[in-house]
Amino acid sequence: MDAFTTFTGVVAPLDRPNVDTDAIIPKQFLKSIKRSGFGPNLFDEWRYLDKGEPDKPNAGRPLNPDFLLNQPRYQGAQILLARANFGCGSSREHAPWAIVDYGIRAVVAPSFADIFYGNSAKNGLLLVTLPAPVIDRLFAECTAAAGYRLTIDLAAQQVRTPGGETFGFEYSAGLKHRMLNGLDDIGITLGHAEKIRRYEAQRQVEAPWLFVEP
Amino acid sequence: MTAKTLYDKLWDTHLIETFDDGSALIYIDRHIAHEVTTPQAFEGLKLAGRKLWRTSATVAVSDHNVPTKDIHRIADPVAKVQLETLARNCREHQITHFDMGDPRQGIVHVTGPEQGWSLPGMTIVCGDSHTATNGALGAWAFGIGTSEVEHVMATQCLVLRKAKNMLLDVTGRLPAGVTAKDLILAIIGRIGTAGATGHTMEYGGEAIAQLSMEERMTVCNMSIEAGGRAGLVAVDERTLAYVDGRPYAPRGVHWTRAVENWRDLTSDAGAQFDTVITLDATTLEPQVTWGTSPEMVVPVSGRVPDPNLEADEIKRSGLTNALKYMDLKPGTAISDIAIDKVFIGSCTNSRIEDLRAAAQVIRGRRLAKNVKLALVVPGSGLVKRQAEQEGLDRLFTAAGFEWREPGCSMCLGMNPDQLAFGERCASTSNRNFEGRQGHGGRTHLVSPAMAVAAGIAGHFVDVRQEG
Numbered sequence A: 001m002d003a004f005t006t007f008t009g010v011v012a013p014l015d016r017p018n019v020d021t022d023a024i025i026p027k028q029f030l031k032s033i034k035r036s037g038f039g040p041n042l043f044d045e046w047r048y049l050d051k052g053e054p055d056k057p058n059a060g061r062p063l064n065p066d067f068l069l070n071q072p073r074y075q076g077a078q079i080l081l082a083r084a085n086f087g088c089g090s091s092r093e094h095a096p097w098a099i100v101d102y103g104i105r106a107v108v109a110p111s112f113a114d115i116f117y118g119n120s121a122k123n124g125l126l127l128v129t130l131p132a133p134v135i136d137r138l139f140a141e142c143t144a145a146a147g148y149r150l151t152i153d154l155a156a157q158q159v160r161t162p163g164g165e166t167f168g169f170e171y172s173a174g175l176k177h178r179m180l181n182g183l184d185d186i187g188i189t190l191g192h193a194e195k196i197r198r199y200e201a202q203r204q205v206e207a208p209w210l211f212v213e214p
Numbered sequence B: 001m002t003a004k005t006l007y008d009k010l011w012d013t014h015l016i017e018t019f020d021d022g023s024a025l026i027y028i029d030r031h032i033a034h035e036v037t038t039p040q041a042f043e044g045l046k047l048a049g050r051k052l053w054r055t056s057a058t059v060a061v062s063d064h065n066v067p068t069k070d071i072h073r074i075a076d077p078v079a080k081v082q083l084e085t086l087a088r089n090c091r092e093h094q095i096t097h098f099d100m101g102d103p104r105q106g107i108v109h110v111t112g113p114e115q116g117w118s119l120p121g122m123t124i125v126c127g128d129s130h131t132a133t134n135g136a137l138g139a140w141a142f143g144i145g146t147s148e149v150e151h152v153m154a155t156q157c158l159v160l161r162k163a164k165n166m167l168l169d170v171t172g173r174l175p176a177g178v179t180a181k182d183l184i185l186a187i188i189g190r191i192g193t194a195g196a197t198g199h200t201m202e203y204g205g206e207a208i209a210q211l212s213m214e215e216r217m218t219v220c221n222m223s224i225e226a227g228g229r230a231g232l233v234a235v236d237e238r239t240l241a242y243v244d245g246r247p248y249a250p251r252g253v254h255w256t257r258a259v260e261n262w263r264d265l266t267s268d269a270g271a272q273f274d275t276v277i278t279l280d281a282t283t284l285e286p287q288v289t290w291g292t293s294p295e296m297v298v299p300v301s302g303r304v305p306d307p308n309l310e311a312d313e314i315k316r317s318g319l320t321n322a323l324k325y326m327d328l329k330p331g332t333a334i335s336d337i338a339i340d341k342v343f344i345g346s347c348t349n350s351r352i353e354d355l356r357a358a359a360q361v362i363r364g365r366r367l368a369k370n371v372k373l374a375l376v377v378p379g380s381g382l383v384k385r386q387a388e389q390e391g392l393d394r395l396f397t398a399a400g401f402e403w404r405e406p407g408c409s410m411c412l413g414m415n416p417d418q419l420a421f422g423e424r425c426a427s428t429s430n431r432n433f434e435g436r437q438g439h440g441g442r443t444h445l446v447s448p449a450m451a452v453a454a455g456i457a458g459h460f461v462d463v464r465q466e467g
C-alpha cells in the first residue's frame, strides 16, 4: 500500500446519492481470479453503452459520452466527489479494488456505507466525510471550473480548495496511522517480524520436526 | 500450574504476542491451499511485492472445481482458469502442489491427514470452513478467508482472539450400525447450527475414544455446522499409529521427539470448559436430515416434524419454509421419502473406511429403478487406488453406481456433478442448504451405509433392519 501524505488531484463530481457497489463494479466481474485490473470496468454500466463481460476487451467498446469520467476535463481524476451513502449494497471488496485500480485515491462525500468504509481502508482508499453544505459548495466550484483540484492533507486532516479555503475532517487515529505509513494488516504484522523470527527459532529447537522436509 | 484444555495448550504454544485490545499474534505451522480461495491472495502478494514467509509451510491441492469424469476436459472456462492459476502460482512460489492427474490429488481435507501435511499439535489453516477435519489429529485447524490466506502466506501468522472452550462428552459406545456421521448429526440436532459459535469444540468421552481416526475426522469435519470454527480430539495411541509412516510425517529421531511431545496433547484432568454438553451414545440411531439446515435432523425411525407444534414464531416459519423447499408434508415417516440420486463422497465421508462401509451394504443387490444416478467419489487418488485394490469399485459398479475420479464433486456442485431442479438426494456430504447440490436440489444428509441402503431400497430405510 502506498503511504498517503498530502496530495493534490483533479476532482470528478459524481452527482448522485446512494451509489451502490453493483454500480461501482457489476457482479459479472466478481468471477475474476484477480484483484487488480478492475479499473477499466469501474462504473461499467454508466461508462459504456454496451454490456461489459469479464473476458471482453474494453478498448473499442462504445463509451457513454455523457458520463463524467469520459469527459476530457476529468481525465486523470484522482479524487471523486460524491453524494450521500456512497458504496452501499453488497460487501464486495472488488469495489475499492476497482476505484483504486482506476487511479482514484480519495472519495469525498457527506457519508459512506459501513462495509465499504472498512474495505476501502484495507485497500488504501481514503474516504473523506464532509458536511453536506460543504459538499454542495465543492460541487458548485468543481463544475464551474475545468481542471478543478483539491488538496488533501491526511496528517492535518484537511481538505484545501484552490481558493485557499480549508475544511477539517474526522478520521480514526488507527486508520490514519496505517494510511500515513502505507501499512496494511500484513504490513502491521510484518512490523513484528523480529518477534516472529525469534519465535520460529525457538520452535525449531522445541519442535524441529515441523521444519524438516521429507 | 493450572489445568489446561487441549485448546489452551495449542493456543499457548503458538502465541507470539498478546496486544492491548485482546487480540493476539498466532503462529501458523501449516497452510493448505486450494484453487478457489487463493488467487486473489497470491495476486495481493504480487501487487505488494511480497514473498511467502516460509514456503515449505504452504502446500496445495486442486479439488473444488475438478471434473470427476474426464479430468482432461474442463467444460467451465472459469473453473479451468482457477485451476490453472493455482498451478501457476505454485510453480512461481515453488509450493508443493498435487494437481489433477497426480495420484495423491484429492479433497483438501482428505489429503492433509493422508499425506501427513497435518500433524498433531500444529496450527493448520486453509481457505475453507471444513478445515476443522484435521482437528481429529489433535491439531488446531480452522478455515480462513482470502485476505487471511494472504496474511498467512506473507507473515506465517494470524491476528486472532481466543475462543471459548466447549467439551462434547459422548458417553458409552455407539451401537452397531450407528456411525460417526450419525453421531455428529445428532450433536448438531441437539445443540443447533449456532450451538458452538465462539467456541473451540473438543470431542471426548468413551464413544470418541473408540472411534477410528477416519471416524474422528468425520466428526470434527462438521464442527462448523454446529457453529464451531475448530473441533479437536485428544491425541492417543490411535493418533500416533495413524500418523506413523505418512509421507510428510517426521521420521527417526524427529519421530521419537515428536511423539514425546504429542503425548501431552490432551486436556488436563480438572481443566475448565466454558460449556460442557453430555450425550449418551448408546441411545443413538442412524440419522437423516429432512430440511435445509443440518440441525433439521431426526432418527431414521422418526417423522418429518410439524411446524404447528413449534411455539416460537420465527422457528415455525423456518420449518415451514424448509418443508416447502424440500416438498415434504409434516408427519411423513422418513422411510416413506423416496430419492432420485445418491452421492457418496465429500470431505466428510469419502475415505477408505467410508467406502468399505458403503460397499458392505450392497450384498449383490442393485440400485432401485427410481434412482437415476448414484455417484461414488473417493476423497483422493490414493483412496481410489486402495478401494480398487480391494475390489470395492466393482461392487459399486455392479450395483449400478458410477465410480469417479476424486474431488469435491456433488458436495457443492462447482463441477458438472449436480442435482437437477427438484431432485432428491441421499448424500454423505455436510450441507443440505437450499441449492447447495444444484439449483432447486433437495439434499438429505446421511452416513455412507444409509446412503447405499436408500439407493437400493429407493427410499430411506434403517440400514440395521433392511435385508
Ligand code: SF4
Pocket (backbone or CB within 6 Å): B063, B064, B107, B108, B109, B128, B130, B346, B347, B348, B407, B408, B411, B412, B429, B430
Ligand atoms: S468436499 Fe465439500 S465441504 Fe469438503 S472441501 Fe469440498 S466442497 Fe467443501
